[in-house]
Amino acid sequence: MTQVRLLDSIFTRLVAWSIAVCIVVVLVLGALVGAKFEQLSTATQEAAVNADVTTLAEAYREDGVTGLARRINERLAFSAPAGTAPYYLLVDNDGAIITGNLRGWPEGFDVGTEPRSIALPDGTRVYARAMMLAEGKLFVSRESSLDEMILNEIGFAFVAGGLFVVFAVGVAGRLTTVRLSRRVGRVIQAFQNPDEKRLEQLAKDRDAEDEIGELTRQTSETLNRLNHLVDSQRETTDLIAHEMRTPLMHLDSRILKSLKTAPDDATAQGLSEARSDIRGVITMLESLLDISHSEAHRGDPRGLHPVDLSDLLEHVAEIYEGSAEETGHHFEWEIAPGVTFLGEEMQLTRLVTNLLDNAFKYVPKGGTVILTLAEGPLITVSDSGPGIPYEDRDAIFDRFRRAKGNDGSSGGSGLGLALARAIARRHGLDIRLKPTMRGATFEVGREKAKAEESA
Structure with a gap:
């Protein structure tokens, strides 16, 4: 019996396409969520740095460099959550450090109006902004590693979730593929060996409400009709053979009786040839019926x-x-x-x-x-x-x-x-x-x- 390999099954291909679509969807969603989180993180960091600069600038206007240094030291005294530590540096016009938790001014960083991401000398990534004062310069920044860790966690969650979805789709698809392949296999077997027991099983398909169930039921009814047609054709040809063979045999018997009356040689020769022709017709008729019978039962295991x-x-x-x-x-x-x-x-x-x-x-x-x-x-x-x-x-x-x-x-x-x-x-x-x-x-x-x- 010819069987479709599981890898060649249309159901396997559908499952493969479903898994591929799931992978693409997870990747696209992960990329969109990551991009959106990164955008929100950047805006949040920039807003925090701008707010910090505004507050410190107000302290400078009120109490000068002394008040500003005091405010910076107060902020450094608080313990910030991991990954969000603030970094300050207040220097005079000669570059001497007044206060702060940095050892020197970041190389290449100039005074600007918008925060931007830079790396400190120790490799820490921060969002920073600097402002010019009458008596020096102020550097303000916040560490951004927490957001990077959160972004990595989100990426890991999407990868893990994606793998779970792919695994779930694969398992569900595998179970569905095996089940559907078995149902379609029963239809294929019925076409190859349309015996009554197999057709009866098809007609009792428990899942007859779906498309394959309808196909199964229609297949059973069609093959039953074909079997009935084949049986009818065989009965008809057998009847024709009987009805034609019988008069031919009777005719042969009459010719044989005529030969026994000892006719002249020419008549006897003609009657013998007639008998030979009649037997040839009978043989040809039987051969044609045998050919039709064999072709009608091609692939049918009944009687084997x-x-x-x-x-x-x-x-x-x-x-x-x-x-x-x-x-x-x-x-x-x-x-x-x-x-x-x-x-x-x-x-x-x-x-x-x-x-x-x-x-x-x-x-x-x-x-x-x-x-x-x-x-x-x-x-x-x-x-x-x-x-x-x-x-x-x-x-x-x-x-x-x-x-x-x-x-x-x-x-x-x-x-x-x-x-x-x-x-x-x-x-x-x-x-x-x-x-x-x-x-x-x-x-x-x-x-x-x-x-x-x-x-």
């Missing part, structure tokens, strides 16, 4: 049972060995032991005998016919006859296609190989004409797709 091909071909070979001695042919066979196959014994027998009859028909007296059976199974019938003309090779298995014999005439009804192919396909096998330098070689084995799957 384990068959010991080795034993079956041994019996066929023993029968043809005696016939070959009478016709002056050499017949050889090589049968691998213990080869079994699921099929109909009578049909498989007819498949092999049709190939052998075809070989003995076209191989001249003294020629060789070989029958082999190998594991697989692989049945081969080869001969040393004239072979199949190149222009007939593509159509040799068509109905009413006759290959020319040694004398240039066409024998038979042209249904032997067509029936052999129909029987082979009914059993999931393929019959092939193998290219050879001499004679003809027919191989019967598993269809290529099924052989590759078994391998």
Whole structure:
């Protein structure tokens, strides 16, 4: 049975796309939240530094440098939360330090009206602003590492949350994929083996309210109708065969009675030819019915049972060995032991005998016919006859296609190989004409797709 690999399943692809979308959404949201937090953090830091500068400037206007230094020392006396420590530096016009918790003026930092982010000599990142005083310069800054830590925590939270979402979607998708694949698998199995039990199970799908449930129910009803049509077609063809065969056999019996009245030679010859034609029509009719029956049941396991091909071909070979001695042919066979196959014994027998009859028909007296059976199974019938003309090779298995014999005439009804192919396909096998330098070689084995799957 052909099965879709899990990696090739449409449900697996949907889950993969869902996971990819989740990852993209988490990344985009993380980037947006991070950018927004960074923007708010910058605005907050700038506002805090500007407020600090404004307050200190007011203290300077009221009490001068002495009051400003006192206010700075008061602020440094308070313990600030980690990552938000303030940094001050008050210097006179000569650059001498009046007060503050920095050892020197940050290199390259000039007086400005807007705070900006800089790195202090020890590597600490701060938002800073400097202002010019009549008696010196004031440097004000606040550490920004807390906001960076918070931003990192937010990033970590999004990564962890994203991984959890991806894992949850993956697990839920996996469970859903397995469940849906099983349901679709039942539909596929019903198409491959439409037996009544499997179709009854489809009709009782517990999840029949969704789309797949509707597909399952419709599949069950459709295959049931097809089975009924096939059964009706088989009954009709069997009835036609019976209705046509019976009068033909009665006609043959009347001709046989006429022959027993000892007519003249010309009449007897005509009646014998008529009997031969009638039997040919009966044989052709039976072959056509067998072909239709086999094609109608192609892929249907009903009626198939384990068959010991080795034993079956041994019996066929023993029968043809005696016939070959009478016709002056050499017949050889090589049968691998213990080869079994699921099929109909009578049909498989007819498949092999049709190939052998075809070989003995076209191989001249003294020629060789070989029958082999190998594991697989692989049945081969080869001969040393004239072979199949190149222009007939593509159509040799068509109905009413006759290959020319040694004398240039066409024998038979042209249904032997067509029936052999129909029987082979009914059993999931393929019959092939193998290219050879001499004679003809027919191989019967598993269809290529099924052989590759078994391998």
